[in-house]
Amino acid sequence: xxxxxxxxxxxxxxxxxxxxxxxxxxxxxxxxxxxxxxxxxxxxxxxxxxxxxxxxxxxxxxxxxxxxxxxxxxxxxxxxxxxxxxxxxxxxxxxxxxxxxxxxxxxxxx
Amino acid sequence: xxxxxxxxxxxxxxxxxxxxxxxxxxxxxxxxxxxxxxxxxxxxxxxxxxxxxxxxxxxxxxxxxxxxxxxxxxxxxxxxxxxxxxxxxxxxxxxxxxxxxxxxxxxxxxxxxxx
Numbered sequence: 001x002x003x004x005x006x007x008x009x010x011x012x013x014x015x016x017x018x019x020x021x022x023x024x025x026x027x028x029x030x031x032x033x034x035x036x037x038x039x040x041x042x043x044x045x046x047x048x049x050x051x052x053x054x055x056x057x058x059x060x061x062x063x064x065x066x067x068x069x070x071x072x073x074x075x076x077x078x079x080x081x082x083x084x085x086x087x088x089x090x091x092x093x094x095x096x097x098x099x100x101x102x103x104x105x106x107x108x109x110x
Numbered sequence: 111x112x113x114x115x116x117x118x119x120x121x122x123x124x125x126x127x128x129x130x131x132x133x134x135x136x137x138x139x140x141x142x143x144x145x146x147x148x149x150x151x152x153x154x155x156x157x158x159x160x161x162x163x164x165x166x167x168x169x170x171x172x173x174x175x176x177x178x179x180x181x182x183x184x185x186x187x188x189x190x191x192x193x194x195x196x197x198x199x200x201x202x203x204x205x206x207x208x209x210x211x212x213x214x215x216x217x218x219x220x221x222x223x224x225x
Contacts, residue, residue: 009150041119043201043203043216046213046214051211090152096166098214100153101152103151
């Protein structure tokens, strides 16, 4: 069975600081991995996805994620946080169906 | 291009009452998903459709939940009767295909409160 674990249910950073949201996956086959963002009272929006073409994946809004097979990780990063990045972030792995992590709430302090 | 449309956005009902949610996927998307998202958690799949066929409904509580996707386009999810524990956000998503590499596009969800 495939699953993802997001480390840290809540991350707080200052505006302009590095954003690092952690995700580890479990999969018996090469995984397809996704990061989604959810703003209050909205659905999930795709940030980026890994489909084995390149280990470093760039997404929207300046986010990127690196697939590390040896660490079974797919952490999401952004060099400089902006106030508008405050949201809930979900890591997901796709196989037979898509399994989501519990989410990490990102708070950005001015 | 219009995204996934869901209605209503919010619904408050008393327990034991019926409720229905409607979803219109992105045009051309054959695969449609219904998820339930409890507070502070990620979405959990309830049912997946390939065109009009429900191909995965193993997580759908069939004693009270039902779904249909007539003509393989829009879909309705129903709960009858609703219980307090059904309070959650119900998300609809669609994708071009059920292949693992295809991203899913989500609607804004319906927030259900059962009192």
